[in-house]
Amino acid sequence: MTELLLSPLRRLGHTTINAIWRLGFITRFLLAILRYSGQSLLRFNLTIREIYFAGVMSVIIVVVSGLFVGMVLGLQGYNTLSRFGSADALGALVALSLLRELGPVLAALLFSSRAGSAMTAEIGLMKATEQLDAMSVMAVNPIARVVAPRFWAGVISMPILAAMFNVMGIFGGYLIGVVMIGLDSGTFWSQMQNNVDLHYDVVNGLIKSLCFGIAVTLIAVFEGYDATPTAAGVSAATTRTVVTSALVILAVDFVLTAFMF
Amino acid sequence: MFLSGKSVSSDHFIEFRNVSFAYGERPILNNISLAIPRGKLVAIMGGSGSGKTTMLRLISGQIRPSAGQVLVDGRNVADMNHAELFEHRRRMGMLFQFGALFTDLSVEDNVAFPIREHTRLADSMIHDLVIMKLSAVGLRGTQALMPAELSGGMARRVALARAIALDPQLMLYDEPFTGLDPISLGVIAHLIKKLNDALGTTSIMVTHDVHKSLDIVDYVYFVSNGAVVAAGTPAEIRASPSPWVHQFMWGEADGPVHFAYPASTSLQQDLGLKGGQHD
Numbered sequence: 001m002t003e004l005l006l007s008p009l010r011r012l013g014h015t016t017i018n019a020i021w022r023l024g025f026i027t028r029f030l031l032a033i034l035r036y037s038g039q040s041l042l043r044f045n046l047t048i049r050e051i052y053f054a055g056v057m058s059v060i061i062v063v064v065s066g067l068f069v070g071m072v073l074g075l076q077g078y079n080t081l082s083r084f085g086s087a088d089a090l091g092a093l094v095a096l097s098l099l100r101e102l103g104p105v106l107a108a109l110l111f112s113s114r115a116g117s118a119m120t121a122e123i124g125l126m127k128a129t130e131q132l133d134a135m136s137v138m139a140v141n142p143i144a145r146v147v148a149p150r151f152w153a154g155v156i157s158m159p160i161l162a163a164m165f166n167v168m169g170i171f172g173g174y175l176i177g178v179v180m181i182g183l184d185s186g187t188f189w190s191q192m193q194n195n196v197d198l199h200y201d202v203v204n205g206l207i208k209s210l211c212f213g214i215a216v217t218l219i220a221v222f223e224g225y226d227a228t229p230t231a232a233g234v235s236a237a238t239t240r241t242v243v244t245s246a247l248v249i250l251a252v253d254f255v256l257t258a259f260m261f
Numbered sequence: 262m263f264l265s266g267k268s269v270s271s272d273h274f275i276e277f278r279n280v281s282f283a284y285g286e287r288p289i290l291n292n293i294s295l296a297i298p299r300g301k302l303v304a305i306m307g308g309s310g311s312g313k314t315t316m317l318r319l320i321s322g323q324i325r326p327s328a329g330q331v332l333v334d335g336r337n338v339a340d341m342n343h344a345e346l347f348e349h350r351r352r353m354g355m356l357f358q359f360g361a362l363f364t365d366l367s368v369e370d371n372v373a374f375p376i377r378e379h380t381r382l383a384d385s386m387i388h389d390l391v392i393m394k395l396s397a398v399g400l401r402g403t404q405a406l407m408p409a410e411l412s413g414g415m416a417r418r419v420a421l422a423r424a425i426a427l428d429p430q431l432m433l434y435d436e437p438f439t440g441l442d443p444i445s446l447g448v449i450a451h452l453i454k455k456l457n458d459a460l461g462t463t464s465i466m467v468t469h470d471v472h473k474s475l476d477i478v479d480y481v482y483f484v485s486n487g488a489v490v491a492a493g494t495p496a497e498i499r500a501s502p503s504p505w506v507h508q509f510m511w512g513e514a515d516g517p518v519h520f521a522y523p524a525s526t527s528l529q530q531d532l533g534l535k536g537g538q539h540d
Contacts, residue, residue, distance in 0.1 A: 126364075134361035134420075137321050138375045139350035145378075 036144035054115040055157030066165035070172025091192035094173030103166040108212035112245035116220035123224025124234035158213025280329035291487035307484035354424035362408040369404035414445025
């Protein structure tokens with residue numbers, strides 16, 4: 001009976017300790033990345049290569065998704081606004097939704113599934129096939145050579161991808177509102193111009209996506225580096241990257257929104 | 262005989278002095294002492310899980326012993342700080358079991374990797390060095406290939422070219438013959454011997470391929486359960502009366518090493534038959 005009561009308690013304790021331990025480990029990992037970032041910033045071609053794989057290769061999915069999200073916003077926004085006779089405000093609604101929330105959050109979610117999971121799998125497989133060991137034995141620090149360039153590539157790519165998402169989303173809203181429904185083009189854009197503040201909306205949105213970039217990329221490289229070096233281990237790490245990133249993005253978004261707006 | 266506990270002379274490039282190591286609760290090495298002379302090619306043999314690869318990891322400083330000392334050129338690896346350890350590794354080359362080539366880099370970039378990381382040579386000179394190293398392993402002309410386009414034996418030779426890129430003083434080979442066809446195996450064995458003689462490198466080869474190794478090495482240590490059970494020159498090993506060496510050399514199921522895992526239940530019990538006795 002006592003065992004029956006204690007067992008869940010023990011499991012809870014174990015899970016909690018484990019979570020705190022991992023949090024400490026990931027923090028130390030971030031510090032190690034920052035400490036060994038010199039090479040990836042001085043030999044910037046290493047980082048540029050990773051920006052290509054993580055950022056440039058994600059452009060298509062981000063741009064297409066942005067367009068669809070913008071078009072959906074246009075349709076739904078017009079439906080709702082026209083009920084209150086304020087369909088003219090569609091431009092402002094589309095732009096504000098995208099700049100403040102949808103752009104940074106959805107671009108980060110897409111980035112974690114497209115590039116984050118690939119980073120985890122790649123680093124995990126490098127570990128499983130002793131490539132990281134080989135590097136370390138060649139007196140080359142894998143954190144400096146493999147992890148840091150990927151980390152900076154993610155941090156740099158994320159705000160740019162979010163900005164692309166926003167631009168395409170606004171274009172999608174324009175296609176629906178102006179081209180399809182027939183709202184006045186001048187009103188659409190002037191409403192947007194009048195209601196969007198560069199600092200309050202655009203810069204805050206970019207700060208958000210920068211934070212998401214740090215979080216998502218850190219999770220991706222950490223999970224890869226920490227993966228059990230087997231096929232099952234790498235697969236589990238890749239899943240953890242996508243799941244943890246999604247939760248962290250939404251949680252961080254809530255905290256940032258509470259502070260910013 | 263090379264094995265002489267604490268009284269090894271300074272001409273030994275590598276020394277294990279009463280080294281013990283455990284992964285958690287599981288002991289791997291148990292108070293092991295051995296010495297490897299400068300410029301020689303020495304094999305460490307033993308079954309899977311006998312602690313051979315652990316010894317290489319101790320020499321390269323990837324792990325530290327729980328007791329005892331691992332000396333490389335008179336210096337205790339465990340006492341080295343980060344910079345000294347990397348300096349030590351820069352003078353060392355290691356061939357991993359399956360090559361461990363960087364899958365995202367071409368053959369040329371793989372071999373050039375240590376040179377680019379540790380020197381400031383011009384690209385044209387690095388290119389020439391890579392060609393020379395690839396030529397030494399008989400793979401000139403493969404520069405543009407990716408590791409996925411190489412056979413197992415070729416990948417191992419490219420990895421060997423990469424390991425010798427900076428002309429190391431010490432070469433570590435982790436199971437260099439595993440999974441190779443007889444021709445590739447012969448080529449790799451010949452290369453290991455040739456490189457050891459040509460570069461004057463001290464080489465340690467961890468392997469369980471007895472017959473091929475005895476053809477090329479200067480000395481052999483047999484390791485079992487984390488301790489040295491036999492040692493000698495190839496001729497001495499071939500003539501050894503040790504039942505352990507005999508079993509290992511001829512791959513016999515019965516002998517000092519048991520083939521069957523020590524199960525706690527009898528076969529009859531596992532099969533659900535009545536009256537089963539523990540066997």
